[in-house]
Amino acid sequence: MKTFILLAFCALAASAYALNEADRVSGENGWYVPQQDGSFEWVDKDVAEEWMAQQEILESRGLTTVPVSFYLYTSSNPTKGQKISATYKSIDNSNFNAGNPTRFVIHGWTQSYTAGMNKNIRAAWLGQGDYNVIVVDWARARSIDYATSVMAVSATGKKVANMINFLNSNYGMSLNDLYVIGHSLGAHVAGYAGKNTNGQVYAIIGLDPALPLFSYNSPNKRLNSNDAWYVESIQTNGGQLGFLKPIGKGAFYPNGGKSQPGCFMDVTGACSHGRSTTYYAEAVSQDNFGTIKCGDYQSAVNDQCGSTYSGVRMGADTNAYMVSGDFYVPVNSNSPFGMIN
Known part of the structure; x- marks a missing residue:
């Protein structure tokens, strides 16, 4: 954040004013960027975009490193991950089974x-049967500065x-039953994964996709509904840490989002x-989140979608075949959070 503050100071010196607090709309004309201590710092959109453009040049020149590791879990090793890499030796010596569906988290x-x-x-997922669950560890997520992450x-x-x-390509893992599941910044990582695969990923699940420093009007720089055959978003802190406007083909708003x-x-x-x-893990294991279909996301946010449950369950494995639109999701305050048995 120190870089942003310096840029903001320079911008203030040049323009002699910044947006008044009453005029700030996060995600529209700037962002409240989270700090590691839980506080937020406002950054005007033009200041943030100038800094990010400069950083993109450095990233493209390979001046920064992006360490990424992968850990495989299967029914044979459900709690102790096998670290794998994209090499024949690594995969051959692992429990990976291309005959089973794969989930990246x-x-x-x-x-x-x-x-x-x-x-x-x-x-x-492992409680539902035989799967390859590959958990992604990306070290840059642990940067003190959210912006560098x-x-x-x-x-x-x-x-x-x-x-x-x-x-x-080398083991016959099917894209037709592949899910990539990401939370917050990880949801946008999932989006970029979908943008760069040799073929279309079956489903991406975005768990409250991060809002700060991402623009709804720049879909190619965030998770969007075209990044997989089906994209589902579960939006729980919209307008603050997560997006409020719908991200997925199926957008779900627990308690209004x-x-x-x-x-x-x-x-x-x-x-x-x-x-x-938490909701998604429960949805996979219990399939208990009933939903109410809404005409638009504003109706979902304001709980103005009526009281008739649809036939759609949030997080259901069958959603890719039948779901499109925005849904209000009633939830409990304690586990089990879903309200349908």
């Missing part, structure tokens, strides 16, 4: 492959795509933001 800012969301999601999203996504392409019940005094939004991962 990608964490967000400040996290690693040992994060609770990864444990919960991999356990949920954002700058690594594209290159990280391309490295995920390289692994997908290797497994598809801004804040979540049971997240008391959630000033930073971290609790509501993280609930997207």
